[in-house]
Amino acid sequence: MIKKISIFFATVMSCLLLMDYALATSPLVEGGIFPDIKLSVPKSPDERSYLGLPDKDSFTIPEIKAKVVVIEIFSMYCPYCQNEAPRVNELYNLIDKNPDLRDKIKLIGIGAGNTPFEVDVFKKTFNIPFPLFPDENFRIHKACGEVRTPYFIGIKINEDGTHKVIYSKLGSIQDAQQFLDLILKLSGLKKEA
Amino acid sequence: MCIKRKVPFIVLIGSIVLFSIVSMTFGVMHTFKDYIYQPGTLKPVDSIPKLKVGDKAPDFILPSLSGEKISLSSYLGKKNVVISFVPAAWTPVCSDQWPGYNIAKEIFDKYDAILLGITVDNIPTLYAWTRQMGNLWFSVLSDFWPHGEVAAKYGVLRSNGVSERALFVIDKKGIIRYIDVHDINDRPHLEVIVKELEKL
Numbered sequence: 001m002i003k004k005i006s007i008f009f010a011t012v013m014s015c016l017l018l019m020d021y022a023l024a025t026s027p028l029v030e031g032g033i034f035p036d037i038k039l040s041v042p043k044s045p046d047e048r049s050y051l052g053l054p055d056k057d058s059f060t061i062p063e064i065k066a067k068v069v070v071i072e073i074f075s076m077y078c079p080y081c082q083n084e085a086p087r088v089n090e091l092y093n094l095i096d097k098n099p100d101l102r103d104k105i106k107l108i109g110i111g112a113g114n115t116p117f118e119v120d121v122f123k124k125t126f127n128i129p130f131p132l133f134p135d136e137n138f139r140i141h142k143a144c145g146e147v148r149t150p151y152f153i154g155i156k157i158n159e160d161g162t163h164k165v166i167y168s169k170l171g172s173i174q175d176a177q178q179f180l181d182l183i184l185k186l187s188g189l190k191k192e193a
Numbered sequence: 194m195c196i197k198r199k200v201p202f203i204v205l206i207g208s209i210v211l212f213s214i215v216s217m218t219f220g221v222m223h224t225f226k227d228y229i230y231q232p233g234t235l236k237p238v239d240s241i242p243k244l245k246v247g248d249k250a251p252d253f254i255l256p257s258l259s260g261e262k263i264s265l266s267s268y269l270g271k272k273n274v275v276i277s278f279v280p281a282a283w284t285p286v287c288s289d290q291w292p293g294y295n296i297a298k299e300i301f302d303k304y305d306a307i308l309l310g311i312t313v314d315n316i317p318t319l320y321a322w323t324r325q326m327g328n329l330w331f332s333v334l335s336d337f338w339p340h341g342e343v344a345a346k347y348g349v350l351r352s353n354g355v356s357e358r359a360l361f362v363i364d365k366k367g368i369i370r371y372i373d374v375h376d377i378n379d380r381p382h383l384e385v386i387v388k389e390l391e392k393l
Contacts, residue, residue, distance in 0.1 A: 077293035077380065079326045117384040118293065125296045 028145050028168045034061050034071075034155050035143040039110075039133050047131040051106060061155055062163045066106040068187045070167075073144060073151040075112050076122035080172070081150045085126035090176040092130050104189060105180075108133065112141040112149060152179075156187045228325075230283050237376040240357055243348030246372060250274075250363045251346040255311065255334035258319055263309065263332050266367070273306035273393050274363040275386055278344060280355040280377055282314045282322035290358075290380050291333075292326045297383060301331075304390035305365075309334055313341045313356055349374055362389045 028034075038058040042048050048055065052065025061069055072088055074081035088107070095101045107130040111119040119134045135141055144151075147170060154167030166186040173179040184190040244251075254264040268274050279290055291310055294301075301308055308331035312319065315337040323333055336343045336356070344356035351357060360381060362371035371389040375381045 075289060075293075076296065076383075077289040079292040079295075082292065082296060082327065113380070115382050115384060117387070118382065121293075121297055121300075121383065 028147065028153060028165060030165055030168050032165050033163060034153065034165055035140075036060060037140050037143055039140075042131050042133075044131075051108070051131060062157050062161055064106055064108075064157065065103075067104040067157055067189060068106070068166070068183060069155045069157065070105065070107045070183065071153040071155065072107070072109045073112055073141065073147055073149055073153070074109050074122070075149050076114050076118045076125075078149045081122075082126070084150045084172055085122075085128065087173055087176055089126065089128060091173065091180060094176055094180050096129075101180075101184075101189075105183065106130070110135050110140050113138050154183050154186060228283060229285055229288055232284060235377050237378060238357060238374055239351040239353070239377075240349050240374070242372075242374065243346070244361075244369055244372065246369055248369050250361065250367050250369050251343075252367075253343045253346065255336055255343060256316060257335070258316065258323065258329075258333040263334055265309075265363070268307060268365070269367050270365055273304060273365055273390060274361075275301070275306055275308045275390070276347075276359075276361040276363065277308060277310050278347070278349050278356040278359040278361075279310065279312050280351070280358055281312055282318050288322070288325070291323070291329065291331075293380075293383060294331065295326060295329050298330045300383075300387055301390075304387075304393065306362075306390050306393075307331065311336050311343060311356070313337055313344060313350075313354065351377075360386060362386070362393070364393050 038060055041053050041056055041059050042051070051059075053059050053063065061071070070091070072081075072084075074084075076082075088109075092107050095105045095107070109128065109130065109132040111122065111132060111134050113136065114122070114134050115136045116134045119132045122128065123132050138146075141147070144153075150172065151170050152167060152173055153165060155163050156166045157163045167183060181190075250265060252264060252266045254262050257263045265274065277291070277294065294308055294310075310329075310331060310333045313336045314322070316335045319333055319335055323329055341350040341354060341356060344350040347359070347361065349357040349359040358375045358377045358379075358381070360371070360373040360375070361369055364370050370393060373381055373385065
């Protein structure tokens with residue numbers, strides 16, 4: 001009897017373990033890949049140029065002309081994202097003023113549940129210099145595992161077009177320089193910088 | 194025989210330990226919002242409308258977070274008024290609604306409008322809850338006592354004592370120009386308010 005109960009519990013726990021592992025190996029887990037999500041190519045020529053995208057309708061993250069893409073999943077309604085905005089701008093500026101990094105690391109934001117109008121309000125309020133994309137119907141947010149905001153994802157894009165999630169965490173980046181150093185280390189760009 | 198009996202126990206203990214480790218490693222997704230109560234999906238609307246567009250907005254006087262009492266009639270002839278009823282403090286969608294309005298002051302100013310945020314919570318609860326939102330530029334009013342009286346006047350008091358997630362746009366003459374008793378589970382988009390203010 002004890003043996004049967006033990007086997008039953010072992011089976012249940014193993015199933016739970018597998019489920020947990022399945023969640024853990026979702027696309028946003030470091031070492032995994034980012035969901036195959038299509039975003040609209042920005043209408044702004046400056047933003048298109050920043051991302052190195054041709055003038056077409058849509059693109060996927062690995063098509064961005066960069067070695068690393070940092071994605072912030074935010075919402076204009078999220079006070080933590082509002083507080084985080086100046087820090088993320090600082091991160092952009094640190095990258096932009098470094099000629100060795102400017103073309104290698106790109107930032108984008110995805111406004112979970114936000115309309116284009118709402119994303120625009122966020123962009124204007126905080127003078128955000130990098131492209132922001134609306135995700136009005138939570139399509140991307142759902143594909144990313146319905147993470148809370150702000151959520152940061154670092155993606156390394158390889159020469160052959162493959163990619164890997166190198167950073168995936170909820171919450172503030174804390175310190176722009178330290179975060180940049182971490183991304184450089186995780187991506188292997190540190191030697192090149 | 195003894196070894197055979199121990200095997201399932203070893204598997205069991207091993208599974209528990211592994212499960213715990215994996216959970217601890219990957220299940221820590223609760224940095225900020227542990228304070229938010231998750232009520233699940235609710236009945237979208239749970240009240241009977243009492244007002245319609247074109248009606249005179251019922252006047253009210255409510256205590257605000259700043260300590261002063263705010264009356265709707267004090268804006269007559271001076272400002273357009275947007276009233277945002279949200280169901281309750283410390284609930285998911287509500288906690289992510291007013292912070293958006295908080296960065297849209299310029300839009301309200303552009304249309305000579307003010308915003309009044311109302312919930313049925315008491316002042317101390319509203320104080321604690323709104324602190325996470327930063328400094329709000331608009332008045333937050335407590336419709337706590339008599340409980341939900343203003344929400345009831347506006348036909349947006351739900352059967353469990355919280356209000357609907359509702360927007361009322363009231364012009365300078367005190368006439369209701371727009372009503373949105375929204376699905377309580379969703380947040381209305383900001384441009385809806387903007388479009389209605391544009392029409393005034």
